[in-house]
Amino acid sequence: MTVAELLKGIQVVSTVGNTNIEVGNFTSDSRTVSDGDTFIAVKGVHVDGHAYIDKAISQGAKCVILEQMPNELVQGVTYIQLSNTLASVGLLASALHGDPSKTMKVVGVTGTNGKTTIATLLYKVFKESGHKVGLLSTVCNYIDDEVIPATHTTPDPIELQALLYKMKQAGCEYVFMEVSSHAADQCRIAGIDFDGAVFTNLTRDHLDYHKTVDNYIAAKKKFFDSLKSEAFALVNDDDKKGRVMLQNCKASHYFYALKNPADFKGKVLELHPDSTEIEVNGLELSLQLVGGFNVYNALAVFGAATLLGMPKEEAARVLSMMRPVDGRFQVIHSARKAYTAVVDYAHTPDALVNVLTTINNLCKGSGRVICVVGAGGDRDAGKRPIMAKEAVAKSDILILTSDNPRSEDPNEIIRQMKEGLTEDDMSKTLCITDRKEAIRTACMMAQKGDFILVAGKGHETYQEVKGVKNHFDDREVIKDFMKVEK
Numbered sequence: 001m002t003v004a005e006l007l008k009g010i011q012v013v014s015t016v017g018n019t020n021i022e023v024g025n026f027t028s029d030s031r032t033v034s035d036g037d038t039f040i041a042v043k044g045v046h047v048d049g050h051a052y053i054d055k056a057i058s059q060g061a062k063c064v065i066l067e068q069m070p071n072e073l074v075q076g077v078t079y080i081q082l083s084n085t086l087a088s089v090g091l092l093a094s095a096l097h098g099d100p101s102k103t104m105k106v107v108g109v110t111g112t113n114g115k116t117t118i119a120t121l122l123y124k125v126f127k128e129s130g131h132k133v134g135l136l137s138t139v140c141n142y143i144d145d146e147v148i149p150a151t152h153t154t155p156d157p158i159e160l161q162a163l164l165y166k167m168k169q170a171g172c173e174y175v176f177m178e179v180s181s182h183a184a185d186q187c188r189i190a191g192i193d194f195d196g197a198v199f200t201n202l203t204r205d206h207l208d209y210h211k212t213v214d215n216y217i218a219a220k221k222k223f224f225d226s227l228k229s230e231a232f233a234l235v236n237d238d239d240k241k242g243r244v245m246l247q248n249c250k251a252s253h254y255f256y257a258l259k260n261p262a263d264f265k266g267k268v269l270e271l272h273p274d275s276t277e278i279e280v281n282g283l284e285l286s287l288q289l290v291g292g293f294n295v296y297n298a299l300a301v302f303g304a305a306t307l308l309g310m311p312k313e314e315a316a317r318v319l320s321m322m323r324p325v326d327g328r329f330q331v332i333h334s335a336r337k338a339y340t341a342v343v344d345y346a347h348t349p350d351a352l353v354n355v356l357t358t359i360n361n362l363c364k365g366s367g368r369v370i371c372v373v374g375a376g377g378d379r380d381a382g383k384r385p386i387m388a389k390e391a392v393a394k395s396d397i398l399i400l401t402s403d404n405p406r407s408e409d410p411n412e413i414i415r416q417m418k419e420g421l422t423e424d425d426m427s428k429t430l431c432i433t434d435r436k437e438a439i440r441t442a443c444m445m446a447q448k449g450d451f452i453l454v455a456g457k458g459h460e461t462y463q464e465v466k467g468v469k470n471h472f473d474d475r476e477v478i479k480d481f482m483k484v485e486k
């Protein structure tokens with residue numbers, strides 16, 4: 001494709017040089033430029049890509065897309081000036097691949113908690129129902145059956161469009177993807193023709209990045225504002241922010257709820273340790289998912305599946321076959337000591353409350369709740385004391401430990417978590433920085449009927465310390481300990 005063809009439909013401010021040259025590899029990272037490539041300079045969170053234009057040209061870039069023309073232009077290089085390069089990367093990457101999202105049904109899921117669960121269940125439901133499907137999620141990406149490791153919840157626009165292209169080539173009819181607030185804010189989803197959007201809930205997270213809750217809401221809302229009128233917008237009407245998402249949304253509005261009247265109205269009939277009986281729009285079904293929060297996730301999946309045309313009986317049939325998503329309320333039983341360990345990805349105050357409420361319901365009368373939890377480094381520090389406060393309120397024993405410390409001192413993160421605790425709370429709290437030791441201590445303390453929650457890392461198979469990812473898997477640590485316990 002030539003640069004001129006790539007720019008069809010894009011508003012250009014000015015052009016210098018020949019646009020009838022091949023695009024080559026299209027990249028926003030000078031470090032990946034080689035001879036004949038097109039480099040787009042983007043203002044990032046940390047640096048301005050315009051500072052790397054010379055480097056990109058010295059490495060062979062023949063076309064540079066930018067916001068400000070440099071004072072001195074290099075002979076033989078084509079310069080394209082756009083008013084907003086960040087917002088254009090996705091549009092250009094989509095055009096480069098022949099707009100793959102236009103020929104597939106694409107549904108985005110956003111909200112603080114539940115995105116991975118809903119997107120993954122939708123992928124599995126449509127696979128089970130005989131379709132070719134793509135998935136983009138925190139845990140991993142799928143091009144139908146092919147697994148592609150995920151580095152982000154929502155990949156950068158160039159990688160994202162390349163993945164959508166591969167999905168189209170593989171014959172995928174549907175794509176389910178998580179839309180993180182970072183992705184919406186950074187226009188990673190520009191150029192995607194969405195057929196539907198799902199909103200789960202909004203509670204505190206990521207204020208390190210968004211600074212205020214209003215900015216965080218605005219990022220999620222930006223996704224709903226961008227939907228076309230033929231799309232559907234399906235929101236949780238029991239969440240205060242559900243209707244806020246719909247304020248300027250042209251798509252058809254639909255609601256799911258347990259409390260409020262809704263298009264997809266659910267009712268919890270019975271909660272069991274390994275299943276939940278529910279009713280959705282008059283249909284009874286047995287979920288192999290545990291906890292009230294998963295009933296919301298199931299309603300969202302049922303709603304989106306039927307809005308995409310799946311008969312409701314089929315949606316209910318396949319939904320009842322679904323197993324829990326990797327690292328989300330993953331239950332491990334100790335055969336010898338008869339306690340239960342639950343590994344869960346709860347890494348926000350709200351997720352901790354939900355998962356601990358579920359565990360307390362299951363544990364009633366049978367034993368104690370022991371909670372092992374930390375908080376990630378280089379992420380929202382304000383949530384740390386709140387997480388500890390919520391955790392201690394719903395646990396008999398709290399063990400504060402490390403999550404992914406990243407560049408921070410893990411003991412300092414634990415100290416900040418402790419700020420949320422009173423002296424009384426401290427009497428049932430232990431601080432064990434080494435996560436393996438913290439989990440082992442919980443297993444050692446557990447007695448018959450007790451529940452251990454190991455929260456925060458779910459499916460993760462690493463622990464990131466000072467830029468290095470060391471192998472670490474909560475489930476492995478628990479199972480290894482269970483093998484040797486007496």
Ligand SMILES: CC(=O)N[C@H]1[C@@H](OP(=O)(O)OP(=O)(O)OC[C@H]2O[C@@H](n3ccc(=O)[nH]c3=O)[C@H](O)[C@@H]2O)O[C@H](CO)[C@@H](O)[C@@H]1O[C@H](C)C(=O)N[C@@H](C)C(=O)N[C@H](CCC(=O)O)C(=O)O
Nearest residue numbers: 028029030042044045046047049052152153154156180182
């Ligand atoms: C804070 C954040 O979100 N940063 C993302 C952002 O990078 P950035 O804006 O910091 O980039 P930058 O370093 O300022 O560089 C600006 C530009 O200069 C270019 N550059 C830079 C250096 C150089 O030598 N040459 C060069 O060309 C860069 O390629 C870039 O185009 O844009 C990049 C490309 O899309 C992302 O990879 C990067 O994600 C970082 C690695 C990250 O950790 N992000 C996390 C927080 C994130 O996005 N998480 C959400 C999930 C959150 C949730 O749980 O909901 C996700 O979707 O994964």
Ligand SMILES: Nc1ncnc2c1ncn2[C@@H]1O[C@H](COP(=O)(O)OP(=O)(O)OP(=O)(O)O)[C@@H](O)[C@H]1O
Nearest residue numbers: 112113114115116117138293296344345346351355
């Ligand atoms: N609908 C829900 N409401 C509240 N909490 C939930 C819900 N679904 C899941 N959770 C809790 O949040 C945790 C994370 O769930 P999930 O991975 O599906 O969310 P996510 O939105 O994809 O998170 P991330 O932003 O990290 O990608 C779960 O392990 C569980 O503790």
Ligand SMILES: N[C@H](CCC[C@H](N)C(=O)O)C(=O)O
Nearest residue numbers: 347375376379403404456457
């Ligand atoms: N998507 C979330 C995941 C947090 C998981 C937790 N284990 C941590 O490392 O903080 C984030 O990047 O903030």
Ligand SMILES: [Mg+2]
Nearest residue numbers: 115116138153
């Ligand atoms: Mg996720």
